[in-house]
Amino acid sequence: MSDTSDHGTLPDDDLLAAEYALGVLGGAERAQAATRIARDDRFAALVVAWEARLAPWAGEIDEVAPPPQIWQAIAGALPAPPRRGMWESLAFWRIFAVASTLAAACLAAFLYLGVGGNIPPLVATIEGGGQRNFVATVDVTRATVAVVPASFSADATRVPELWLIPQGGKPFAVGVLRADRAVVIALPPPLLKIAASGATLAVSLEPPGGSPTGQPTGPVIGAGKLTSL
């Protein structure tokens, strides 16, 4: 082609990787490329590099909540866990879910703390109604609390709000949480001080934007004591 000279060209493999990643290949050529990805690590790496170049474009696509039964279908299609009995016990899975969520929260805390943070984080599992709803990690060094939804389901009309309750005291509003992702909230010094002295975290359901009164107005769906790791 006459006008590629000013832009250079790509080796054939890189071009094929680009075409696969973009998705312009027809059925047969696409299937051939997929076979190569499985067998040829160098080619697979070229494809991953193109996927990484293009993926940020997906930021433009709006999120669409899938219907709730999709997760049930996925969970039902996972291979059966190896051992019966314990593995089928709901209580076991609940504990397992909390343990792994907790581990994820702690590890995540380390990821953005760096290992250098010398004050260990405080952790609370916020549970109520037989369910662990959220896992919260207070990063004392950075004065933030990270809250991860565990088994909390969204409510169309109300939002979960986090409260910090000192021993024997009244709740302080910390911030509004999300059912679909982790939220990190800054803790002002007075709240951080309370968090570090044996306080409890609780979550209530409030109107969008949070409680209008500064105190919980809706039902408290869970609470958990902050403990040092």
Added chain:
Amino acid sequence: MDLDANRGLIAVALGRIPAGDRAALQIIYRLTSAKLFGVVLRILGERSEAEDVLQEVFLTVWRKAADYDPGQASPMTWLIAIARNRAIDRLRANRQSRHLAPIELADEVADAGPQADAALEIAQDQARLHGCLDRLAAHERTALRAAFFDGNTYEELAARMSVPLGTMKSWIRRAMIKLKACLEQ
């Protein structure tokens, strides 16, 4: 901070899947399913098909988590690639011809530009990609956009933009060459 928290959580959860940790898959589902459903729905255009593919996507994540290499791609990039690939595979498997609206260059969608997207840790990469897309010729950008968002083949793009297949191939290839050169600057 939000972005970093999600990125870290997804990476940690992916690492736990090879050991059979279902809760880890559920965490990833909670954090990413709305984004990934948006991606597959955009390509497939039909809800029930998209729901089916979303299940395949997470079952693929479950099976392939051990292959994820954090040194090669961010977790969100890896997940988006799986979602796009499963959706495109489904399109190619359904051999019925789809009704595809013709694209006139004049209707080029105004580039939405980078958006603050809290579910993606790649906001910066997004700004860089948009900067490079803006430097492509309008016809190249339009063709790339239809390929990326609608999952069109070369043939479909050529038909939609009323140009010969060979012309479409050279548009796309030149656009990819320029895009790579620009992103590597």
